[in-house]
Amino acid sequence: MDPHLWLKRKGRISPYEVAFWPIVLVLPFWLFPTYLSLSSQIAITALFCISLDLILGYAGIISLGHAAFFGIGAYAAGLLSAHGWGEPLSGLAFAAVVAAFAGWIVSFMIVRVQHLALLMITLGLGFLLVELANSLGSFTGGADGLQGIDTWKLLGVWKFSFWGKTAYAYSLAVLFILFLVCRRIVRSPFGLTLEAIRENPDRTTALGAPNRAHLQKIFTLSAGIAGIAGALLAQTTETVSLESLGFQRSAEIAIMLILGGTGRLYGAILGAIIFMVARDQLAGMNPQYWYFWIGLLLMIVVLFMPRGILGGLERLAAFGRRR
Amino acid sequence: MSQLFAVLFDGFAYGMLLFLLSVGLSVTLGLMNFTNLAHGAFAMVGGYVTYSLVELAGWPFLATLPFAFLITAIIAAGFERFLFRRIYEAGELNQVLFTIGLVFAASAVAAYFFGTVHHSVDLPAYLTGFIEVGSVKLPAYRIFLVVVALVVTAIVVAGLEYTRFGAMVRASVDNQKVARGLGLNVNRIFALTFALGSGLAGLGGALAIDILSLDPSFGFHILVLVLIVVAVGGLGSIWGSFLAAACLGIFDVAGKYFIPELGAFLIYLFMVALLFIKPRGLFGRR
Amino acid sequence: MIAPVNALETGHLNKAFGKLVVADDISLALPQGARHALIGPNGAGKTTLINLMTGVLPPDSGQVRLDGKEITGLESDVRVKRGLVRTFQINTLFPKLTPLESVLMAVLEREGISGQWIAPLAARRDAIDEAFGLLTQLGLGDDATRPTHDLAYGQQRLLEIALALATKPKVLLLDEPAAGVPKSESAALFEAIAALPTDISVLFIEHDMNLVFTFASRITVLVQGRILTEGSPDEIAHDPQVREVYLGGADHG
Numbered sequence: 052m053d054p055h056l057w058l059k060r061k062g063r064i065s066p067y068e069v070a071f072w073p074i075v076l077v078l079p080f081w082l083f084p085t086y087l088s089l090s091s092q093i094a095i096t097a098l099f100c101i102s103l104d105l106i107l108g109y110a111g112i113i114s115l116g117h118a119a120f121f122g123i124g125a126y127a128a129g130l131l132s133a134h135g136w137g138e139p140l141s142g143l144a145f146a147a148v149v150a151a152f153a154g155w156i157v158s159f160m161i162v163r164v165q166h167l168a169l170l171m172i173t174l175g176l177g178f179l180l181v182e183l184a185n186s187l188g189s190f191t192g193g194a195d196g197l198q199g200i201d202t203w204k205l206l207g208v209w210k211f212s213f214w215g216k217t218a219y220a221y222s223l224a225v226l227f228i229l230f231l232v233c234r235r236i237v238r239s240p241f242g243l244t245l246e247a248i249r250e251n252p253d254r255t256t257a258l259g260a261p262n263r264a265h266l267q268k269i270f271t272l273s274a275g276i277a278g279i280a281g282a283l284l285a286q287t288t289e290t291v292s293l294e295s296l297g298f299q300r301s302a303e304i305a306i307m308l309i310l311g312g313t314g315r316l317y318g319a320i321l322g323a324i325i326f327m328v329a330r331d332q333l334a335g336m337n338p339q340y341w342y343f344w345i346g347l348l349l350m351i352v353v354l355f356m357p358r359g360i361l362g363g364l365e366r367l368a369a370f371g372r373r374r
Numbered sequence: 375m376s377q378l379f380a381v382l383f384d385g386f387a388y389g390m391l392l393f394l395l396s397v398g399l400s401v402t403l404g405l406m407n408f409t410n411l412a413h414g415a416f417a418m419v420g421g422y423v424t425y426s427l428v429e430l431a432g433w434p435f436l437a438t439l440p441f442a443f444l445i446t447a448i449i450a451a452g453f454e455r456f457l458f459r460r461i462y463e464a465g466e467l468n469q470v471l472f473t474i475g476l477v478f479a480a481s482a483v484a485a486y487f488f489g490t491v492h493h494s495v496d497l498p499a500y501l502t503g504f505i506e507v508g509s510v511k512l513p514a515y516r517i518f519l520v521v522v523a524l525v526v527t528a529i530v531v532a533g534l535e536y537t538r539f540g541a542m543v544r545a546s547v548d549n550q551k552v553a554r555g556l557g558l559n560v561n562r563i564f565a566l567t568f569a570l571g572s573g574l575a576g577l578g579g580a581l582a583i584d585i586l587s588l589d590p591s592f593g594f595h596i597l598v599l600v601l602i603v604v605a606v607g608g609l610g611s612i613w614g615s616f617l618a619a620a621c622l623g624i625f626d627v628a629g630k631y632f633i634p635e636l637g638a639f640l641i642y643l644f645m646v647a648l649l650f651i652k653p654r655g656l657f658g659r660r
Numbered sequence: 661m662i663a664p665v666n667a668l669e670t671g672h673l674n675k676a677f678g679k680l681v682v683a684d685d686i687s688l689a690l691p692q693g694a695r696h697a698l699i700g701p702n703g704a705g706k707t708t709l710i711n712l713m714t715g716v717l718p719p720d721s722g723q724v725r726l727d728g729k730e731i732t733g734l735e736s737d738v739r740v741k742r743g744l745v746r747t748f749q750i751n752t753l754f755p756k757l758t759p760l761e762s763v764l765m766a767v768l769e770r771e772g773i774s775g776q777w778i779a780p781l782a783a784r785r786d787a788i789d790e791a792f793g794l795l796t797q798l799g800l801g802d803d804a805t806r807p808t809h810d811l812a813y814g815q816q817r818l819l820e821i822a823l824a825l826a827t828k829p830k831v832l833l834l835d836e837p838a839a840g841v842p843k844s845e846s847a848a849l850f851e852a853i854a855a856l857p858t859d860i861s862v863l864f865i866e867h868d869m870n871l872v873f874t875f876a877s878r879i880t881v882l883v884q885g886r887i888l889t890e891g892s893p894d895e896i897a898h899d900p901q902v903r904e905v906y907l908g909g910a911d912h913g
Contacts (some may be wrong), residue, residue, distance in 0.1 A: 052804075052805050054760050054783065054788050054789075054791070054792040054804060054805070055785065055788055057760070057805045058781055058782040058788060059762070059782045062780050062781065064784055068421070075454075084642065089379075095761075107467070108467060112465050113466060113470070115470075122596045140433060145418070160646075160650050161718075162485040163650070163653070164650065164653040165653070166407075166409075166466065166653070167403065167409065167601075167604070167605050168605060168649045168655075169654035170466075170470070170605075171602070171605040171645065171649055172646050172649050172650065174598070174648040175602075175642045175645050175649075176642075176646060178598070178638070179639060179642040179643060179646065182638050182639040182642065183639065184673070186635055186636070186639065187508045187609070235777065235778070235780070237778045238780050238781055239776060239777040239778065239779065239780055239781060239783060240765075240768045240773050240774055240776045240777070240784065241774065241775050241776055241777035241779055242777065242781075243757075243761055243764065243765050243768070243774075244765055244768065244769065244774040244775070246754070246756075246757060246761075247754050247757060247761075247762065247765045250754035250755060250756055250757060251752060251753065251754050251755075252752075252753060254748075254752045254753065254754065254823070255660065255739050256736045256740075256766075257714070257736065257740065257743075257745070257746055257748070257752075258740060258765070258766045258769055258823060258824075258826070258827055259737050259738075259740030259741045259745075259766075259769050259770060259827055260737055260769045261737050261764075261775060262737070264775075265775060268775060278719075298598075302474060305467075305470075305471065306471065306474075308468070309468075309471050313467075337485075339481070339485040339486070339490065339590065340482060341479065341484070342478040342479070342481060342482045343479050343482030343486075345478055346474075346476060346477070346478025346479030346480075346481075346482065347475065347479055348470050349472065349474065349475030349478070350457075350472050350473070350475040350476060350479070353461060353464065353468045353471055353472040353475070354457075354461070354472070357468065358466065
């Protein structure tokens with residue numbers, strides 16, 4: 052097969068993709084207007100999940116503390132707004148820079164350790180940050196959450212209203228744009244290099260690749276995107292709580308990614324949708340039972356669908372085509 | 375001075391409890407590289423066994439401890455045989471998520487049977503008071519904890535050093551390939567070690583009821599502490615775990631006592647710094 | 661007259677793990693265009709020597725020089741950029757990537773555009789042509805777009821070499837390139853190696869004496885981390901010491 056054609060085909064936009072985005076735009080607005088605030092939360096979570104997919108699914112870095120960057124972004128945007136500057140887009144940019152800078156600092160540690168030490172360092176940094184935010188209560192609002200956030204009109208035109216139309220359109224637009232950026236990244240030479248490092252880091256070294264520099268770059272980028280997701284949450288809900296930094300959020304995001312399927316971007320989005328909708332629908336249920344089902348689902352996915360729901364669907368489709 | 379001593383002793387006893395809870399995980403992680411975050415859930419099983427026997431069946435506390443060990447070990451052996459064995463080759467992330475899923479499910483099951491309330495057990499009178507050592511009054515239960523932990527340590531160390539089975543475990547930890555090459559049945563060694571290690575966690579869970587409270591989220595609460603002990607001590611190192619657990623216990627208790635606003639922060643900071651400098655922990659060989 | 665600069669040379673390399681000496685005062689020179697074999701019984705320290713040369717292991721003492729320039733302290737990936745490249749005894753590939761992607765990655769890294777993330781992969785037409793050309797040259801053209809883990813073992817060995825060649829090496833260190841390949845195919849694999857341009861100097865480890873004597877112009881014999889002797893194939897074949905220690909010893913299949 053012609054190599055150019057093959058690579059082009061691998062990178063091209065599929066009809067499913069073209070269908071997907073209009074549906075997620077239209078569905079909440081016209082069919083489920085009462086679910087607009089949930090829809091914004093899903094879009095924000097999907098963006099956060101994509102940021103984890105970049106480091107975990109593509110570069111193979113396991114992190115149990117990625118919410119640290121989500122939370123840093125949320126606090127950065129929240130504090131900026133609480134101190135008098137509520138313009139949303141510049142708030143996002145500010146949060147992205149702060150979170151990416153934090154990610155860059157942390158990346159020096161991350162790329163030097165593996166296995167249990169990596170798990171524990173990411174976990175420990177997450178806890179460290181929660182403790183820090185808690186003890187800086189006068190600055191962050193501590194356990195009560197950060198108050199006094201006021202998000203100005205989007206582009207000076209659209210007000211963030213109670214019904215959340217602006218919030219959803221805004222979150223979805225940011226998700227879509229950053230998704231396109233990430234899609235571009237993973238299909239670039241850099242994306243290929245990351246996949247090679249994930250598959251076999253010793254071999255990439257033997258081919259002359261500076262692994263650590265590559266990994267630091269994607270970690271910084273991923274932290275910045277996680278920060279933007281956090282900032283979106285702060286701006287649309289006009290509050291930031293300690294939970295935005297916490298282990299639970301880090302664990303949940305990893306669960307969503309595994310459910311959806313790693314290393315394919317859409318897996319992150321699908322995982323976020325399924326997880327968030329299921330939790331919302333089962334909210335009336337005793338939370339203990341929610342944990343039971345999510346626990347069971349996790350075990351089943353790991354045992355029987357190692358490539359996640361999307362990976363399973365792809366296999367099914369491939370099977371169907373062959374018949 | 376005596377107050378300082380009391381605080382240090384309290385911390386040491388707490389550390390010994392952490393050691394009991396962690397040592398099994400250290401050995402199994404070192405042996406099979408199986409990242410088992412459900413270790414705390416097995417500790418919870420032991421806790422509920424003792425709670426049920428004491429509060430529901432009316433047994434004396436001490437008599438329940440062997441059963442906390444045994445029943446947990448048997449349940450763990452079942453999980454190892456039918457579930458965990460399937461994911462030894464599945465990669466770290468899958469192991470982490472599978473076992474976290476198990477903790478979720480276990481916590482829900484515990485809530486279903488025992489409710490979400492905190493449980494405690496009635497201790498016999500000789501474990502509830504204080505004992506005077508020199509000029510200091512030390513809580514009897516803490517002294518009991520230290521004694522149990524030291525006895526268990528002695529048994530584990532002697533078992534590893536002087537028995538045939540211990541020699542096989544050490545050989546497998548050192549180099550699994552060579553051990554397999556020598557004809558050792560590493561899978562069986564691991565299954566047994568896993569059961570024994572989880573049993574110790576069950577014993578720790580039973581002993582922990584009076585110190586940490588027992589509720590369905592127990593498996594989560596101790597998970598972080600257990601992981602810190604294992605990671606800092608170094609995989610597969612009994613003495614590393616012992617030292618790390620003792621330091622963590624003392625640091626935690628003394629920190630909460632003397633610098634309450636910074637205690638936990640310093641522990642995480644110390645752990646992150648140590649693992650950055652020594653990713654294999656204090657005594658890790660691999 | 662100036663003595664010609666060796667492509668690669670080591671000066672008094674030493675390495676020990678505790679009491680176990682794995683490299684004992686090793687001084688080895690690889691002239692330009694060499695086809696040099698490194699032989700010796702199992703555990704003689706052959707792979708260790710490659711690890712020392714490529715910087716995977718730091719030596720306890722001694723130097724490594726590439727093109728006359730000292731590279732002893734450099735990181736592995738920097739040595740690769742300078743032209744010192746190796747392959748692995750056990751297939752060390754990217755199982756989920758295709759051969760095309762694997763070799764393309766190596767080409768992009770060599771070209772210094774591996775960190776580039778604006779333009780898509782398919783836009784790198786020259787690099788793609790080069791990668792595909794290399795694969796075709798080694799007979800992997802038809803399987804270039806299948807996942808690597810689906811390839812036959814012998815094909816994976818060829819991909820090992822294709823990956824190394826994609827870095828445009830000056831010195832190529834081949835660690836048992838034919839390991840695990842059926843005897844009927846190993847000669848063909850060595851033909852491919854012999855056909856490499858002479859501006860690439862090659863050092864290879866190999867157990868099959870027929871292949872060694874056919875393809876090597878010089879042979880170094882390593883025993884217990886020490887150089888026993890070095891010479892032309894003819895000299896080595898008739899060296900009584902070598903016969904005793906190596907050729908006459910246990911069967912190494």
